[in-house]
Every structure is written in structure tokens, then in C-alpha cells.
Amino acid sequence: MNVTPLKTKAESQLREQFDAAAANLPGSGWVSTLRARAMDAFTAEGLPNRRIEEWKYTDLRERLRDIPAPGTAKPTDVSTADLNEALGPLAAIDAERIVLVDGAYSADLSKISAEATTIELMSLAAMLEKAPPWLEGKFSADSGVVVALNTAFMSDGVLLKVRKDQDPGKPVLLVHARTASEPSALAVRNVISVEAGGKLTLIEAHVALPGAARGALSNVVTDVTLADGAACDHIKSLVDAAGSTHLATWNTKLGKDAVYRGFQLTASPALARNDINIIFNGEGSKLDLSGVFLARGSEHIDTTLVVDHAVPHCESRELFKGVLADRAHGIFQGKIIVRPDAQKTDGKQMSQALMLSPDAQFSSKPELEIYADDVVCGHGATCTEIDADLLFYCRSRGIPVDEARAMLTESFVGEAVEKIEDEDVREAIETLAIGWLRVG
């Protein structure tokens, strides 16, 4: 084992916390080995920093100074009413509900009405304790240090499966609620699989309840597998005013003729890094990813995606829009890899930022790595202010300047939000985005 010493206080804290907690983390046998290996990988590399290309704009070694203690999974007295208030418009969606409180699955707050013949739901912690051999294959390979840390520390999460040719009929709302009054570090792992021909609309909502401490750190990894002919709409909402650091990774594998539509709303974390890694393993599949990132103050939101066209005849679309105020920094890095065999790949990517302040910053890095010769791929990036002509037009109709600006900003993000197919979900996300925009 390489023994590069860990350089920073935060890095040493992580190692110490792991050594102290390892015995109490759920699982033994291969689970312990998996965790230890992941922690060794972290120990060898340390936190990602600007010398690593993909982390150029989000230097975690620099930014993570102090790691809060790992959250202790204890049942707290959270009421459904508190939860609904934190969820806002998402609470009104008619959905199956799975709730994680401070990273721990809560059977009391979760409400599943779908038949067991349609979906299967298990707490990850419980399964890690049992450690059946098949579970090991469900975790995606550690695609970097953040995922490795998640593997090392994961305390709970859910295993959700939609059975072959089944459709739960309504969305599944997976709530990550933070309540702890002391800053804590959470590592949550969710494993989602949609079997052949199955359908799922999954809404991942990250909310802080009143009284939740500022300065929390969460590391959430969602491994998604779509089998042949499966379809999944995966929507994530993070609206967080509580100064948290949010590291999130989606690792999605697509089989043949699968359809995956992902959307991420990220509003006002102190720091968020959203990694999205998609791999096409079967022909004829479609990917439509979109997102809205909203930041003000000195907030920092980084969306980094890698779309790997490993097979021919697949289609990928990405549209990400950011609104950046004050000294906020938005980052979009989008890499599209088209492997030598991936002929007839059709890929298009666009990232756009609307700058509400001259001190805001947008860094955009599209990358196309194309090794096949019969493909259609394109990317674009724009960075603009509110159009003065449009603003005058609205004002000449009597609309006051603040309202006109809000309207034009809403129309800017609207184009991405419109990608959400489910009408109720779309409206809820739109309400959350407008809520953020109208506060500024």
C-alpha cells in the first residue's frame, strides 16, 4: 500500500473517524473488506484537489477544512407534518414515500402502498448486516475518492427494485431529511434497479428541517441500473439554505432500449458537487439529462458529468442552466465519450448561465472524446446577462423592473424544468425554483 501521508487536517480526520467507526458500521465479512479497501484508496490519494483535472474548479482539499463527526443514526421525533413543510410543493405529489432521517431509513415515516409484486424495498443497513453475496455486485466500482469515501462510511440508504415489466403507477419520493442540531457527516448509499421492461419515476429530495445545523456534510451515492427496455425518470431536488456541503454521485448503467431521464435542481448549498456518470451498455438507449443550478452569496455548485457511449445507436441529450448572483460560482463539466464501436451515436450538450451580478462566475468545460467516425455530436455553452431589450419590452407593458427580471429569469430556467415529463413533479420543481428566484 502506498503510504503517501495525508496532508490536511480534514484528511487526517476522515482516516481517524473511519478507524474509530469501522467496527460499528453495518456489515462484516466482505462488507468490512470493501470498506477497508475503499478507505485505503482514499488514504493513498487524499481529497480531490485542483491538480486533478476533474476537480480543477472544486478543490476539496482546500475547501473541506474540518470534517464534522459522522452522524449517529438514531430515531428522532420527526413528524410527517414537519417533513411535509420542509418538502414544500413536493409533499403534495401523490407518491410512494421513503424517508431517511439523518441518513437512516425510517420505517415509521415511509409509506409504501405499491404491491410487493411491483417493487421491492430494503434498508441498506439491514442488508449490509446480512451481507448476502449478491449485494456486493450492486455497488458501482468506486469511480473516485468521493465514492470511495461513501463506500467506506456508508451507514444506510435504500435498495429499491422495480420488478420485471412492473410500474408502481406513481412516483417514488425518496426523502433525505437532515434534522441533527449539531453538524454531522452523512454517507448514504442508494441502490436502484429497474428490471427489464419496468418503469420508475424517482424523486430524490434533500431537505433540512427547521433546527438542522448549518455546516453539515453529506455524501450521497445513487447507483442506478436500468435493464433492457426499462425506463426511469430520476429527479433530484436540493433546496438547502442551511449552508451545507453536498457531494452527490449518480452512477447509472443503461441496458438495451432503456430510457433514462434525469433532472437535478440544486439551489443554494454552500458547496455542491454533483457527479453524474452514465454508461450505455446496450444499444438503442436514450438519455436525457437536464438541470438547474441556482446560487447566490459565495455558494459554489459544480455539476460534472461523464456520458460514456460504449455501444452504438444510443442518444444523449444534456441541458443544464444556472442562475448565478452575487459572488456565486457555477461549474459545468460535461464529457461525452464515444468509444470506437459506438457508431450512430447522437449526442448533444448545452450549458447556459445567466449572470445576475458582475462578480458571479461560470466555468464551463465541455469535452468530446470521439473515437468512432459515424456520429453526430455537438456541444454549446453560453453565459449571458438578462437581455436589456427584453427587459425594456416587458417594462413598456407596465411590468415593474423587478418583476420583469424575475419573469425573464424564470423563463430562462423554464426551458430546463420543462424537460420533466410528470406534470405534478414538474410543477413542484418549478415552484421551488421560482421560490428561490423570487427571494433574491
Next chain:
Amino acid sequence: MLEIKNLHARIAEDGTEILRGIDLVVPKGEVHAIMGPNGSGKSTLAYVLAGRDDYEITEGDILWNGESILEMEPDERAAKGVFLAFQYPMEIPGVATMTFLRAALNAVRKKRDQKELTTPEFLKVVRAKAAELGVSDEMLKRPLNVGFSGGEKKRMEILQMSVLEPTLCVLDETDSGLDIDAIRIVSEGATKLRSPDRAMLVITHYQRLLNYIVPDKVHVLAKGRIQKTGGKELALELEKSGYADFTGKAA
């Protein structure tokens, strides 16, 4: 009554002087046409009336109903009854036409101390006026002006004008880019708004629009000033002789 007094305006960015002493009076109930060659300052005059901040007023004043509007923001002017129908209406992706109309109408009603309309009241008002202008329900649902033809955009301008019920209507080249049928629909819509309480300023390069919106007076604008004022027959004369007399250049 609109009174423009010795109005001088220049482009804020580079200081180019466009309006060089305009004097003009349009009483309520009258329709006046401003005609002139390209580059004479017609569109600048329209924008200056609506309050666009790309221009600086260096001298003179604009009074509407006896009150100077120069210091007012564009939305305040709109509330005071000023409406500019744009030569090139803007497209606003992501804002449904109905949403835009409602935001505009409620904003001006609020400033005019009128109560905001309920949804059914609003729909009733808009649908009736839209039908007169041949604006379909489908168009009202679409994002404002996005994908609209030239004629549809101009009809949308007139619809906005009719919904907002301004008292000073400024129509900037409303006929540009339209075929005869579209000009007729748009002009009929504008003519319906003629009323004793309303002044209209119709800016056009060609006489043909004035066959449909018959003006009480015609002013020739060239080199940033009103060069000549006459009755509606002046427009016909200009159609024959062109603007050469006013620009110093051969037609």
C-alpha cells in the same frame, strides 16, 4: 394631450444626436401620423416616448396630460397610459402569452388603482379581444411571440394594446413586413381603439397604412425635426414625390 417641446435626444452610448428639436402636439381623440425617410429619427421618437434608456434627452420636454414623463420609468409611463407597439416585437421563450398579458394587465391596473382581475374576468376580456384580431387560443398558450409569423406578432402587439387600454398609442412601423391582408386586420384592430379619450401617433414609412388608419394630421420627420405638417392628403403627396425635398437628396 401629448406635447413634445423642442425635444433633443442622442444615443447614450456614442452621443450621436438623433432628435434635433421636435415640436409636436397631439390632442386626445386625434390620430397623427409621423412619416419620414429611413434614419430620420422616427423609431428613436417612439422609443423616447416609451422611456428606453439607450437615449439621452439633452433638451426639451415631453408632457402627457400636462405632466412631464421624462423622469418616469417605462413601466410608470405604461401605467400613465403610454403604449408603444414595437416595430420588432420581442420573443420571450418560456413565458406563455396569457401569463405575460396577465402580468402586464394586473401591473398597470394596480398602478391605476383599479382592482386586479380574477382569472375568469381576465380570460373573458382577453378571449373577446383576441377573437376580434384573429388570435387563436393556441397562440395565447404559446410562449410570447415565439415562432409567430410577422403578421401574428403585430396582431399580438395590437392585442396587448387593446387589453392594456392605453390613452396614448404609439405605433412604430406597424405595417412593416406585412402583406395587405395582415395590414387590414391590424389596422382595423387599431382603428377600433380610436376614441375621444385616446391620442394616437402612427409612425410609418409608407402611406398605405394610412388608407386604413386615417390620420387627422400628417407630420414629416426628417433630420431629427418636424419639417412639414398637413392633413391626410400630405401622405398621398409624399407617396408621389418621395422624401427628397426634406432630405436634400434625390429620391
